[in-house]
Amino acid sequence: MTRHCPTCTCGAHCDNADGKPRETVATLRAWCQERSLWVGLGDIVKEATAAALLDRKPGTRRNWLCGERPISFTRRRGGVVYALQEIADYLDGIQ
Numbered sequence: 177m178t179r180h181c182p183t184c185t186c187g188a189h190c191d192n193a194d195g196k197p198r199e200t201v202a203t204l205r206a207w208c209q210e211r212s213l214w215v216g217l218g219d220i221v222k223e224a225t226a227a228a229l230l231d232r233k234p235g236t237r238r239n240w241l242c243g244e245r246p247i248s249f250t251r252r253r254g255g256v257v258y259a260l261q262e263i264a265d266y267l268d269g270i271q
Contacts, residue, residue: 199264204229219260220250226258230266 201219208215213225226247227234240246247266249256 199267201260201264204260204264215260216257220252220257221260221263223256223258226263229263 205215205219207229208221208225211228213221213228215221215225221229223237224234227237230237247258247262249258249262251257
């Protein structure tokens, strides 16, 4: 996912003391809406959307389900969904 900070061009948005870019749910939701990707009630996304947000292939995400789980998920109607807040927290941790 390519990030552009409107204020300093360093990343998503620098709104903290250390100047490190922070992903927010609003930023991720806007990214999904720009690409016409579904975001459900409670700011949840499907597996393919989560993979796109994380710049990973869906197969990588599926492997994460079986092994270590860096991002928590919920099973709904036979599928897996992710909360945008969990994705934002994960992205903040790897920057």
